[in-house]
Each structure stands twice: as C-alpha cells, then as structure tokens.
Amino acid sequence: MLKDSKRALIAVVQSHWKMPVPQHPPSSPGSTSSLRSESWPAQFEIPTFSFDTELILQAANEAYRKDGTLLNNPAVKSNILDKLADSIFVYTAYPSQAQREQVAEALVAKHPCLRDPVSFNGLYSWHNSLKYKLGNYRAKVRHLGLSELNVNSRKRKSAADSSAPSRILKKAKKSEVKLMQRLKKERVELLYEYKKRDNNKLINEKMAKNFSLRQNDVILNKPPVIVFKARWPALFEFSQIEEEFRRITLKPLQSTFLGKLDQCTPKLLSLYRRKGGAVGKKLDETLDMLNEACIYNSVVVDSNIESRREVVIRGLTLYLGENTGELIKDYQVTVQEAITTFVLGIFVVSKARDGLPKQAGIAIEGAEVLFGMWHMLAPI
Numbered sequence: 183m184l185k186d187s188k189r190a191l192i193a194v195v196q197s198h199w200k201m202p203v204p205q206h207p208p209s210s211p212g213s214t215s216s217l218r219s220e221s222w223p224a225q226f227e228i229p230t231f232s233f234d235t236e237l238i239l240q241a242a243n244e245a246y247r248k249d250g251t252l253l254n255n256p257a258v259k260s261n262i263l264d265k266l267a268d269s270i271f272v273y274t275a276y277p278s279q280a281q282r283e284q285v286a287e288a289l290v291a292k293h294p295c296l297r298d299p300v301s302f303n304g305l306y307s308w309h310n311s312l313k314y315k316l317g318n319y320r321a322k323v324r325h326l327g328l329s330e331l332n333v334n335s336r337k338r339k340s341a342a343d344s345s346a347p348s349r350i351l352k353k354a355k356k357s358e359v360k361l362m363q364r365l366k367k368e369r370v371e372l373l374y375e376y377k378k379r380d381n382n383k384l385i386n387e388k389m390a391k392n393f394s395l396r397q398n399d400v401i402l403n404k405p406p407v408i409v410f411k412a413r414w415p416a417l418f419e420f421s422q423i424e425e426e427f428r429r430i431t432l433k434p435l436q437s438t439f440l441g442k443l444d445q446c447t448p449k450l451l452s453l454y455r456r457k458g459g460a461v462g463k464k465l466d467e468t469l470d471m472l473n474e475a476c477i478y479n480s481v482v483v484d485s486n487i488e489s490r491r492e493v494v495i496r497g498l499t500l501y502l503g504e505n506t507g508e509l510i511k512d513y514q515v516t517v518q519e520a521i522t523t524f525v526l527g528i529f530v531v532s533k534a535r536d537g538l539p540k541q542a543g544i545a546i547e548g549a550e551v552l553f554g555m556w557h558m559l560a561p562i
Contacts, residue, residue, distance in 0.1 A: 220272060220273055221273065222273045222274060222277075222281060223273070225288070226281075226284050226285050226288045227288070228266075228285075228288050228289055228292045228293075229265050229266070229268075229269045231261060231262060231265050232261055232265075235258055235261045235262065238253070238255065238258055239253070239258070239293050239295065239296075242293075242295035242296075243293055243294060243295045245295065246294050246295040247294075251295070252295055252296075252297055252299055253295040253296060259311070262289070262296075263311055263312065263315040264315075266285060266289070266312060266315070267312070267315050267316050267319040268319075270285060270312075270316065271316075271319065271323075275316075275320055276316075277312075277316065279309075282309050282312045282313060282316075283305060283309050285308075285312060286305040286308035286309045286312065287305055289308060290304050290305060290308070296308070362395065365391065365392050365394070365395040366395065368388055368391055368392055368395075369392055369395060369413070369414075371388065372385065372388045372389070372392065372416060373415070375388065376415055376416045382421060385416050385422070386421075386422070386425060389416055389417070389422055389425065389426070390425075390429065393426075393429055396414060396417070399413065399414075406547055407546045407547045407549050407551060408547065408548075408549040411549065411551060418551050418552060420552075420554075423435065423552075424436060440491070443491055443494060443495075444487075444490075444491070446494075447490055447491070447494050450494050450497065450498065450501075451469070451490070451493070451494065451497075453501065454468070454469060454493075454497045454501060455469070457501060461500055461501065461503070464500050465497050465500055465501065468493055468496050468497045468500065469493060469497070471489055471492065471493050471496075472486075472489050472490065472493055496510065508527070509527055509528060510527070510528045510529075510530060511527060511528070511529050511530070512529075512530045512532070513529060513530070513531050513532070514531075514532050518550075521545045521548065521549075521550055522548040523548065524545035524546070524547075524548055525546075525547065525548075526545075526546050526547075527544070527545055528542060528543070528544055528545075529542070529543050529544075529545060530542045531543070541553060541554050542554075
C-alpha cells in the first residue's frame with residue numbers, strides 16, 4: 183500500500199512537470215533543476231476533486247444553501263488538501279501567505295459548505311491547514327531530486343557536500359531580525375556622532391551595542407581594511423581599540439601588553455647582548471638606541487622606558503631572524519605613496535605632523551589605520 187501511494191505521488195508530479203521517472207535519486211542537490219514554466223495566476227482555479235469527494239461537496243453545498251449547514255468530514259478535507267497542494271506545487275513550492283489566502287478564498291467561494299465556522303471570514307482553518315500540508319508535501323517529493331527543495335533542507339546534506347557551512351541552518355527569529363535592523367540604524371547614527379567633539383561617552387556606548395554587528399561584518403563579509411574603516415571609523419581611535427580589546431578579552435590592552443613587555447625586557451636585553459655573528463652586530467646597533475634621548479614639546483624627557491620598549495621590539499625581530507625593514511620602516515617625513523605599498527607594516531616618521539619630533543603609525547593593505555603611536559607609548 184505504501185509503495186502504491188509513492189508511485190501515485192511520483193506520477194502526479196511527473197504529469198505536471200513532464201519529467202522522466204528517475205531510476206536513482208540524484209546524488210547532489212544541484213543535479214536537477216525546477217521545471218516549472220507557469221507563474222502564479224491572478225485568479226486561482228480550484229481543481230476537480232475525486233469522484234466521491236465531488237458528490238459529497240455537491241450535496242453539502244445544496245444543504246448549505248437551504249439551512250446553512252457546514253460540512254464536517256475529515257476524510258473529505260484530507261482529499262481536498264492533497265489535491266490543492268498538488269495544484270499549488272505546479273506554480274511554486276513555497277507559496278506566500280497571500281497566495282495561500284487566495285487559494286482558501288477561492289475554495290470557499292466555489293464550495294461555501296467548507297467555510298470555517300470559527301473565523302470571521304471562514305478562511306483561517308484552510309489557510310493554516312494548507313501551510314502544514316505543503317510542508318508535508320515538500321518532504322514527500324524531496325527525494326525526487328528537486329534542487330530548490332534540497333537546498334532548503336540542509337539536514338539531509340550528503341557527505342560529498344562539504345562546502346556548506348552547517349548541517350542544520352536555523353532561520354532567524356523575528357526578534358533577531360528586528361535587533362539586527364536596530365543595530366544597523368545605530369551604526370549609521372554612530373557615523374554622525376563620531377564627527378562631533380568631546381563625544382567619547384556616547385560613542386563608547388554605541389560601539390558596545392554594535393559589537394555583535396561588527397563581529398558579523400568581519401567574519402561573514404570580510405571587507406577590505408579601507409572599507410571597514412569607512413564603516414567603523416571610531417574603531418580606529420586609540421581609546422576604542424583599547425575598549426574593543428576589553429570587550430573581547432575582558433583585559434586592558436595597553437597596560438597588559440606593556441606590563442608583560444617590561445617584565446620580559448631584562449632577559450631579552452641579556453640575550454641580545456650575548457648574541458654573536460652578523461645578527462649580533464645588528465643587535466648592537468639597535469642597543470645603541472638606548473643612549474638616545476627623546477625631545478617632546480621642546481622638553482628633554484627621560485626616554486629610558488620608551489627606548490627600552492622600542493629596542494626590545496626591534497631586537498626581537500632581528501633575534502628571530504626576521505627582516506626588520508619589512509615590518510618597521512623609517513622615514514624622514516611622511517610619505518603617503520610609500521604607505522600604499524604596505525600589506526602590513528609599522529612606519530616611523532622622524533619629522534612628523536603637528537610639530538612632534540617622532541611618531542609611529544600602522545598601515546594595512548595600503549591604508550593608514552593608525553598614527554601618533556609614540557605618544558601612546560608614554561608611561562601610563
């Protein structure tokens with residue numbers, strides 16, 4: 183009996199789409215495409231049901247015209263839903279709410295004895311039943327290899343389809359959709375707030391609210407740095423870099439890094455001094471920087487701590503056999519053309535902007551993302 187029903191179902195689908203009987207189900211979701219050629223009609227035509235169902239409906243319609251009696255026959259309702267699902271599937275496998283309401287309205291107009299006694303327009307129960315009936319119908323015909331059904335059913339992903347991100351894809355809830363819309367609106371407002379002065383508190387609040395949106399932007403969209411900076415310009419401020427690191431790790435960035443760096447400095451300097459060969463000579467040149475002083479705002483400042491940090495970072499790349507010139511490049515003045523060639527690098531400008539004697543910056547993918555880092559390395 184079960185085999186006969188499956189054969190009948192396949193015969194119905196093939197009669198509408200004129201497709202040959204597949205001997206074996208396709209191995210991949212994309213091997214069979216939808217063969218629909220008709221668009222959704224302006225007026226949905228109710229199909230003719232089975233002979234016995236039509237006789238029952240004819241008698242029930244006459245009784246409804248006489249005394250308003252409604253038909254209540256589960257077997258007839260099941261037959262009607264099967265036939266309607268078959269007819270709807272000719273046009274679309276995923277009818278919208280408006281399309282389902284159109285079918286229910288046409289059904290009740292042709293057979294008034296089928297009105298829903300509970301709802302005000304007599305359509306609700308049919309609209310709801312069609313929704314679930316079509317879901318069951320899609321599950322039955324999915325094994326025929328229709329691509330639009332297989333694509334939307336990731337639970338049955340084949341082992342060969344390893345490119346898909348997940349075996350189970352959940353639809354976003356309405357509350358989640360509304361939240362994402364609100365966050366996108368907050369991001370646009372953040373662009374205007376960023377242009378205002380002395381607005382760090384509000385900017386920090388909005389950046390914290392949009393953390394999940396920013397995370398999705400990085401992971402899913404993978405935008406270039408210059409595009410990402412245009413979308414989130416506040417993130418490339420020193421204060422927000424500190425706050426973003428705190429949001430991710432729950433630790434302060436600058437104090438944690440500099441504290442660990444200062445803790446390891448004595449041992450690293452001792453290693454540099456004992457290193458011999460060509461690398462040892464380069465390290466000796468780097469260690470000479472400890473004798474230099476830094477003039478900041480025309481005042482001679484004790485640069486012991488800052489010089490030690492710079493020497494340790496520069497010396498570490500040399501000690502590990504890396505090319506320091508590829509990571510840190512020195513310029514007498516700011517050269518924007520040179521920055522455009524950077525993939526990832528640090529540039530140090532001896533005669534920097536705003537009258538400062540020495541400044542450092544970071545360039546990624548040919549775009550300057552930070553500048554003025556020397557001042558940020560001052561003791562906390």
